[in-house]
Amino acid sequence: MDFDLSSTARAYLAELHAFMDGHVYPAEPVYHAWRQAAGHDNHDLPPVMEDLKAEARRRGLWNLFLPDVGGLSVTDYAPLAEVTGRSHLAPQALNCSAPDTGNMEVLHMFGTPEQRERWLAPLLDGRIRSAFAMTEPEVASSDATNVATSITRDGDDYVVNGRKWWVSGAADPRCAVFVVMGKTAPEGAAHRQQSMILVPRDAPGLEIVRTLAVFGYQDQEGHCELRLTDVRVPAANLIGGEGDGFTIAQARLGPGRVHHCMRALGMAERALELMVDRAVSRVAFGGPLASQGVVQQQIAESRLAIEQARLLVLKTAWLIDNHGARAARTEIAAIKVAAPRAAVQTIDRAIQVHGGAGVGDDFPLAQMYASARAMRIFDGPDEVHLRSLARREIALRS
Known part of the structure; x- marks a missing residue:
């Protein structure tokens, strides 16, 4: 490689x-x-x-x-x-x-030529933003086949009904369109029930119920709960065909997971730098914190975790480039666990070395921790990816 x-x-x-x-x-x-x-x-x-x-x-x-x-x-x-x-x-x-990158x-x-002209062009130009609405409050959304929102054909339109939450970016006034995942064929095969459809923000019946804080932080873009009540959109707003939603979602996650995981490691690198700077500059018990063996171990463990996770993510990126996302599906699951885990551990150690300053807003560590810790849940919790990895290993030896 x-x-x-x-x-x-x-x-x-x-x-x-x-x-x-x-x-x-x-x-x-x-x-x-x-x-x-x-x-x-x-x-x-x-x-x-x-x-x-x-x-x-x-x-x-x-x-x-x-x-x-x-x-x-x-x-x-x-x-x-x-x-x-x-x-x-x-x-x-x-x-x-x-979520703009994944939606783009x-x-x-x-997307159809018309969908690209109406939504992709202004997204690429940075004139609007978008959101992705999949997770729901009433079902275990770690299993995407549980999605209960209905997308029902009615003449030249589809009618959308359901509730969504943790819709990132939805509070931003520039958010002009939602990519909504729901069921067009609830009685069909498990992975052919779901479809994706474009719902404009101003569609009648679409309501932003509330914004949701992440560990007390309200991001500028916001994370929202939505209610969709008899939301009517043209049939031309369907992305792909009926039943293609699950396949599209999987295609969306390949390179996107690499992006997410590398950004997490960027956070971890900055946290490690802040940890080292603090350890060198702060004096306790007659010497700099950096002279304490326990602090040295925290620094060394962080470097190991970052390097190991980075190599795994780069391997995954190389596999996607050379063999496609399907060939890298095991590694795509693995990095979603390894990179956020390395980031959370490193940021946590940096907070510890900073003491009280680490949990306040004078340093970026607290907000970084909230973001990295949430990453262990969104795009599928660790347990889902660990399950996939375990089943792959078992299948190889059965």
């Missing part, structure tokens, strides 16, 4: 590092001060983000996640995703943030 970057990727990576140092990190306190003044229930975009987006576009750092745009393989893009993970401002600044990939792969 060869993880060496193409010359194009190396050029992008150098430009991205310069952008992070010169613009993104300095923008973090400006962004947080604006949100604090506006109130965390305000989901408008802080103006500094538009400045970052404009600078990213000027530098050519725009939509790099999509191979047809950036010319990058999944392996090429992985290190860039890791760098963007160091700041929660960076992915959106580059128009490479979830779906529309790029499965």
Whole structure:
């Protein structure tokens, strides 16, 4: 396996590092001060983000996640995703943030020309945002076949009824469309019951019930609960065909998991740097914390965890590039456990070394922990992926 970057990727990576140092990190306190003044229930975009987006576009750092745009393989893009993970401002600044990336990939792969013109073009241009509505409060959504939302054909329309929650991005006023997963054939084969359909935000009957905090944090984009009551949309809004929802969802998750996991490792790298800086600069019991064996062990264990997880993610990216997502399905499940686990452990150690400062807002660690810990649940909880890995191992030896 060869993880060496193409010359194009190396050029992008150098430009991205310069952008992070010169613009993104300095923008973090400006962004947080604006949100604090506006109130965390305000989901408008802080103006500094538009400045970052404009600078990213000027530098050519725009939509790099999509191979047809950036010319990058999944392996090429992985290190860039890791760098963007160091700041929660960076992915959106580059128009490479979830859930838009997954939705854009779906529309790029499965959308009709009309769907691409209406929704994909403005998403690629950064003029609107989108959301993905799959998880439901009344069923165990770790099993996607449980989805209960109905999508019923009625003449030239489909009528959508159901409840969704943890719909990331839905509180942002720029969110113009929802990719909704529901059942068009509830009596069909288990993996042919589901379909995906595009529901505009202003569709009558679509209601945002509430926003949901993650460990007390309200993200700017928000995570929402939705109620869909007799929401009528044109039949042309269906993505693919009836019953294609599960297949489309799986296609959406391959490269997207690599992106998620590398961003998690970017968080972990920054947490490790903060841990080391704190350990070197703080004095206790007659010497710097870095002289304490227990702190040295925390630093060393973090480095091991990050390196091991990164290698597994890069292997997965290489497999997707060379053999397709289906051939990498075992590794795709594995990285969804390994990378968030490494990030959570590293951030937790960094919090411990920071003491009381680690649980406040003077450092980014508390918010990073909330984000990384939630990742062990969204896109399928650890237990689902561990089950898949175990069944694969058992099948190989049966």
